[in-house]
Amino acid sequence: MKQIVTTLLCSLFIVVINGCGKDNDETPPPPADTPGTITYTAPSAGFTFANGTNLRVSGTAADNDGLRALKIEVKNATTGTTYFQQELTIAAGVTYNFDQSWTVTGITANTNAIVKVTITDAYSYKISKDVAVVLQN
DSSP states (O other): OHHHHHHHHHHHHHHHHHOOSSSSOOOOOOOOOOOOEEEEEESOTTOEEETTSEEEEEEEEEOTTOEEEEEEEEEETTTOOEEEEEEEEOOSOSEEEEEEEEEOOOOOSOEEEEEEEEEEETTOOEEEEEEEEEEEO
């Protein structure tokens, strides 16, 4: 009998310490995420862009949770130096067609570069996709 009372008191103590779980004001975590997708139509991997030419970045971004933002970057693949960056806020929607251009400038030697598109969904989850290109002086 003494063991049953002790077990009951310990169980009651644990409930009091931890709470019932429904009496708090915490915001529930976001739902499990299904990753978004990014599809490039331009540039093609390995394509070379000379100084003075337009490097066009286009394609489609999609996320079933809804898109909030899209970021395009062109960076030096070796040093990480950013040559171009464009951030776009997306008002609403689960699909977004992007099309941005950058006139290649300031390249003094042939440079391996990365074109990176990053999307952010309504729950702030992010996904990125890279394409390797060459910038030419």
